[in-house]
Amino acid sequence: MAKPPNSPPPLLLLLLLLLLCPLLLLPLSSADDFAVMTKLASLLSPTPSGWTGTNPCTWTGITCDSTSTHVTSINLASLSLSGSLPSTLNSLSLLQTLTLQRNSLSGPLPSLSNLTSLEQIYLDSNNFTSVPTNFLSGLTNLQTLSMSDNPNLAPWTxxxxxxxxxxxxxxxxxxxxIYGSIPDFFDSFPNLQNLRLSYNNLTGTLPSTLGGSEITNLWLNNQLHGLSGTIEVLSTMTQLSQVWLHANSFTGPVPDLSKCTNLFDLQLRDxxxxxxxxxxxxxxxxxxxxxxxxxxxxxxFPSFGSSVTVTLGTTNSFCRSSPGPCDPQVTALLAVAxxxxxxxxxxxxxxxNDACSEWTFVTCDSRGNVTIVNFGKQRFSGTISPAFVNLxxxxxxxxNDNNLTGSIPDSLTSLPQLQLLDVSNxxxxxxVPVFPSxxxxxxxxxxxxxxNITTGSGGSGGNSGSGSNSSTSGGNSNGSSVSAGLIAGVVIAVVVFVGVVSFVSYKCYVKKRHQRFGKTDGSEVGSEMVKSAVVSGVNGHVHGQGGGVPSELHSQSSGDHGEMPVFEGGNVVISIQVLRQGTLAQHLFEWRELGYSPLTWKQRVTIALDMARGVEYLHGLAQQSFIHRDLKPSNILLGDDMRAKVADFGLVKNAPDGQYSLETRLAGTFGYLAPEYAATGRVTTKVDxxxxxxxLMEIITGRKALDETVPDERSHLVTWFRRVLINKESIPKAIxxxxxxxxxxxxxxxxxxxLAGHCTAREPFQRPDMGHAVNVLGPLVEQWKPSSHEEEDSFGIDLHMSLPQALQRWQSDEGTSTMFNDQSYSGTHSSIPSKPSAFADTFDSTDCR
Incomplete structure (x- = not known):
């Protein structure tokens, strides 16, 4: 075919196409932006004024690039708009500013991912309902993210x-x-100055990467269940000017903020x-x-300048009510703390300002001098303070029996009247300092x-400090004396062991001879429990397969094993009835009744204290490997009938025949369950x-843990009562x-x-131990006095009784039989905590088989 006359050469055509390609693509890009904006206009109500015509670049509040083909800014703040946002919003590839605050927009937020030009996002004060998982990914130029006051958002992290x-x-x-922890990622934001995350459900501790940041404005106040831990990281945030941390669960001291020279507002209340x-x-x-x-x-007492507005309240424990130094002994003990x-x-x-005025763990002589400090078994962490030398x-x-680290201060050797120092365990x-003899x-x-002690001439080995029960200043011990001491210790241990085994065997014989217990429903009702005295080894732990308890103690009765629900761990056999009686589980319904009856405040707190002591005792047994650590709240507070294994066996969640399973029982008492149980199904001490x-909340309010007869916002006692605790002035209305x-x-x-608020913290590590509950409730029972003797006795209760004794009295009045023994024995062993009053009549030395 002949070439047309005057036609351009092929090379020229190719060049023309290459030049025209970008121009051909421009209408397509602008068409994408215009389609997104048209969709946005259709979703908003009312349509913003000035949004007429087909070109969004002419609409009020819309800015486009120089070619009028790409939207770069959307500004619709405070226009009383409702409706939703299109899911294709991230197609606006050159968008730099999105300003939608103070409207009534709802529905899910669209993904803004990969909008690499986006610098400003303002979504505050709307009613959006959810945040997509890729909401903010790829926003490499983002400078401002503002989306406060969107309370209808589904929980997100x-x-x-x-x-x-x-x-x-x-x-x-x-x-x-927002829920969950604050990510430890602030070293990624060298320019971050304002961080406001108040009124969310953040938990956990302050991330370490906050330290050294450029943040000036820090708002983390009023978290639903409270951030926790210390705020020591603030001491290195030198640019701080405003800090709002109030209404959380922070602990520990206020750090040295001397480097925060611009600080003008510090909110640490509640x-x-x-x-x-x-x-x-x-x-x-x-x-x-x-x-x-x-x-x-x-x-x-703090002494701020006259230009500072200070609110101190009445709950702090300052040594004086006005500025001035504390008593020297108080100062020393506070340094120790x-x-x-x-x-x-x-x-x-x-x-x-008087350390001898009923300070716990402190004992004084008649002249007001501190003579004994007993921090044993308190689970304290930290170091041994050299400030003890000032006492x-x-x-x-x-x-003893804490989590103390570091070294023993040499200064303790100079205490002139020191006679005993116990740092064991x-x-x-x-x-190891050399103390006087x-x-x-x-x-x-x-x-x-x-x-790290080096061996010297005539000196003892480097391990001597940890291998003996006592040391003196002699410093001339040699191998022979050490060996003699070791031999003596072994001999004593063997003698004690043989004596203990003989004692328990005798008690078992007495128990079999007198046959004090019958059978109920095919199960042994007797309290079958081998005391921790029957153990092998110096440390007093129950061994799974080794010796220590004669094999006869492990033998079963001739009946069908399935008819006798027992807990077996190594050589220990414990019946389900022991745990039921010991934990007062089968009497929980009676306690619940007490919670709603018009008992005096002291009576309610006394019963709660007995219950707390009982739970603390079983936890103590668990920690001594006598009862498995998984035997926790389901049968301590919720009254579960189930099988479990002791010592080296785990929790068995199948109930005895004809009874509900653990999960079924717990489902019926959801109001008592900690949040983490729904996710893990595992019961722990913190669930307890x-x-x-x-x-405790039931005691205070007289309400049920879960009451479907009241409005939804009040039906779950914990959620409602924790809101009450945020404002202390609301407490009188809740009593x-x-x-x-x-x-x-x-x-x-x-x-x-x-205390109830702390115990029901959302995160397990934020909750105290049961021993702390005992420490809080104990003084209240002792210090509070009823208004009249008649009031105390009006229900026939002797407040000096333990809870089992009180229950026995009530059962007797009602004509029911008691489940508690009327005998008690004092045979104890150092590896098991002392029995609280609630267990005085429950576990006996004869209750073994």
Whole structure:
């Protein structure tokens, strides 16, 4: 075919096509942006004024690029708009600013992923309902994220893909239903200055990467269940100017903020802060506003400048009511508490300026000098304070069975009247000080103590500090004396062991001979429990397959094993009835009835204290490997009939024949269950503490844990009552009317309410141990007095009775049979905690088989 005349050459055609391609694509891109904007207009109600015509670049509030083909800014703030956003919003490839705050927009938020030009996002004060998983991924130029006050959002977590937005300077997401922990990613934001995450459900501790950041404005206040841990990281946030951490569960002392020279507003109220306020806080020149109420701060009364507005409240534990130094012994003990993190249990009881005025763990002589400090078995962490040396009259210092680390201060050797120092069963290390021969020094159970001591001429080996129960200043012990001591110890241990086995065997024989227990429903009702005295080894642990208990003790009866629900662990056999009786489980319904009856406040707290002691006792057994650690709240507080294994066997969740399973029973008592049980199905000590906290709330309010007869916002007792605790002024309205508290008892009720709030914290590690509950309730029972003797006796209850004894009295009055033994034996062993009053008539030395 002939070539047309005057036609361009092929090469020229190719060049023309290459030049025209970008122009051909432009209408397609603008068509995409225009389609998205048209969809947005159709979803908004009313349609924004000025949105007429087919070209969005001419609409009010819309800005486009220089070619008028791509939308770069959408500004629709405060237009009273409703409706939703199109899911294709991230097709606006050149969008830089999205401003939609203060409207009534709803529905799911669209993904904004990969909008690499996007710099500003304002979504505050709307009604959006959900956040997509890829909401903020790939926003490499994002500088401002503001989406506070969207309370209808489904729960969501802070996305870690925010680290791709390294230019962020503002993050506002308060009251946006965020849950979980704060990611430890703030080293990815070198320009971040404003972080506001208030009124969410954040939990856990402050991330370490906050330290050294450029943040000036930090709002983390009013979390639903509370952030926890210390706030020590603030000491390195030198750019801080405003800090709002109030209404959380922070603990420990207020750190030294002397480097935060721009700080003007510090809100720390409604937490659990303890310890002495640093003097440097009072010296900050720009500080103008401080709130510290509803904590347990200690030490001297703070003295701020006249230009500072300070709110202290009445719950702190300052040694005086006005500025001035504390008593020297108080100062010394507070320094001691500082080295173990100022535990809340000390702050709650160490009140006033006299250490001899009913301070827990402190004993004084008649002249008001501290002679004994007993911190044994309190699970304290930290180090041994050299400030003990300032207690010059100190004779006995018990620090045993804690989690103390570090070395033993040499200064303790100079205490002039010291006679006993017990640091056993900690994690101490380093050189062992040489104490005078008059000091009994107990250090067993510290495997690293003395490891770095070099062997010298005539000296003992480097491990001597951790291998003996006492040491003196002699320093001339040799191998022969050590061997002799070891041999003597072994001989004594063997003699004691043989004696204990003989004693238990005799008790078993007496039990068989007298046949004190019958059978019910095919199961043994007798309390079958081998005391921890029947163990092998120096440490007093039950062994799974080894010796220590004669094999006869492990033999079963001739009946069908399935007819006798027992707990078997190694050589220990415990019947289900023992756990039922020991935990008061089968009497829980009677306790529940008491919770709603018009008993006096002291009666209710007394019963709660007995229950707490009982639970604490079983937890103590579990920690001694006598009862398996999985035997927790289901049969302690919720009354479960189930099989379990003791010692080296795990929890068996199948119930005896004809009875409900564990899961079924727990489902019926959902109001008592901790949140983590729904996810894991595993019961722990902290689940137990949660259930006890619910019981305390029932005591205070007279309400059920789960009441479907009231509105939804009040039906779940824990959720409702924790909201009450946020504002202490709401507590009087929540108290059971039958209590009719006066000024004398209201403070006690508030303390129990506070304890209930801690026990029901969402995160398990935020909840205290049951021992803490005992420490809180015990003083209330002892200190509170009823208004009249008749009131105390009006229900026929002797308040000095244990709960089992009280139940026995009530059962007798009702004509029912008792389930508690009328005999008790005192045979105990050091490896098992002392029985609380609630167990005085439950576990006997003869209850073995």
């Amino acid at each position: 802070i996305p870690t893909e925010l680290t791709q937005s390294s230019s962020l300077s503002v993050i506002y997401a308060s009251n946006a239903n 937490n659990q802060f303890t310890g002495v306020l640093p003097a440097s806080l009072m010296g900050l020149s720009k500080l103008a506003n401080v709130s510290l109420q509803n904590n347990k701060l200690q030490g001297p 500082g080295d173990i993190g100022y535990p809340i249990s000390l702050a709650q009881s160490w009140l006033g 010059t009259s100190l004779k006995s210092l018990y620090l 900690n994690n101490l290390s380093g050189v 008059t000091v009994k020094f107990i250090s067993v159970g510290n495997l690293l103590l003395g490891k 503490v949660y259930a006890f906290g619910v019981v 059971d009317e039958t209590l009719a508290p006066d000024d004398e008892t209201f403070d006690s009720i508030c303390r129990v309410a506070e």
